[in-house]
Amino acid sequence: MQNLKIVFMGTPDFAVESLKVLLEADAHIVGVVTAPDKPAGRGRKLTASPVKNFAKEKGLEILQPTNLKDPLFLKELKALNADLQVVVAFRMLPEAVWNMPPKGTFNLHASLLPEYRGAAPINWAIINGEEKTGVTTFFLQHQIDTGDILFQEEMPILPDDNAGSLHDKLMEQGAALVLKTVKAIAANTIAPKPQSHKQGKPAPKIFKNDCKIDWYRECETVHNKIRGLSPYPAAWTELSAPEEKIRVMKIFRTEKSGSAGLNPGEIYSDGEKIILAGTRNGDLKIKELQIAGKKRMTTEEFLKGNKIPEGSSFLS
Structure with missing residues (x-):
């Protein structure tokens, strides 16, 4: 060699x-x-x-x-x-x-x-x-x-x-x-094999719009999208809260939590440790996130300095 x-x-x-x-x-x-x-x-x-x-x-x-x-x-x-x-x-x-x-x-x-x-x-x-x-x-x-x-x-x-x-x-x-x-x-021991001509699943370059979360998709689909884009370029969504400006939020880690009856994009938070978001067929527990202009943090860290007002939702 x-x-x-x-x-x-x-x-x-x-x-x-x-x-x-x-x-x-x-x-x-x-x-x-x-x-x-x-x-x-x-x-x-x-x-x-x-x-x-x-x-x-x-x-x-x-x-x-x-x-x-x-x-x-x-x-x-x-x-x-x-x-x-x-x-x-x-x-x-x-x-x-x-x-x-x-x-x-x-x-x-x-x-x-x-x-x-x-x-x-x-x-x-x-x-x-x-x-x-x-x-x-x-x-x-x-x-x-x-x-x-x-x-x-x-x-x-x-x-x-x-x-x-x-x-x-x-x-x-x-x-x-x-x-x-x-x-x-x-060592001249290679034996190249032609690739199959079948069209496999594609892997095109990812753009910003590809990273936007659609909360009307299945829970598993949303969860896989978030982990497939973490840590870069990161899945993102828009947080809409009553009487507040819409803010962009990146989400880096979630857990499937079964169903708490939330509608797609609907948010529940206990104000201390938990943020749940609804999808088409179940809820996701958000574990790590980042608001535009702030550092990446755990949900617990985020809730120490931020509130999720009742009636908030993620836009699709």
Whole structure:
């Protein structure tokens, strides 16, 4: 494996773990491609990606193209003379990039392909109430997430999992699978298998309107949506209280509590520890929340400084 020259491509924390595992196994990383620095925070200060920070710490050569078809970038990439490219949580590559190395370019995807092709497979698997997911490595080709599969491993989705906890578990499982895949390619023992042509459940990018809670849906559906969007980007709703302005509230954690006879969106609170919200067929106990402009807190913490007036409701 040490004789295999590798270019690694990735941007967020999810990708850092794979790069770390490869380096710990003495993989020969000749370059790292990541996103350009971007303005972040209130001061809009230029901020490097987690992959760049890690690669810089390890003394690796770093490329940050704004345009993946830029002739200068392609020249720099080719000069690295990589045998293989490994992609983890990066953007879509043009053929001029993924077809460059002689041993190809493979990607790590956080689902059991062909299920959940797209940008947000971890979120959508939980939102849809799946009981298992996993990770897949596959060779890139023209259509996104459709290339020949190299390896797959399953991961159970536990009832208490949210998008954050599942992300972390798949990050570690995926890193191990990336290393397994690189070793198999180096040893010429891979046996790529074409993906099924069936259309699996999609995992498109999530936008703000996708995160709004519809309290007229089933209790299980609302509960899964909240945990599938927690901690980021977070499910949200609008709190309407008598004689008060409508406020946006993010909800991070709920428990199914059976039925207390609340109508969809109707709220009950004891004023100290409990906030219940009605759905189509049962109530949810809200455990963690955040009002716009305030910090995330437990329901008990929230109720120490805030009241839920009688007659309040969540809007759908």
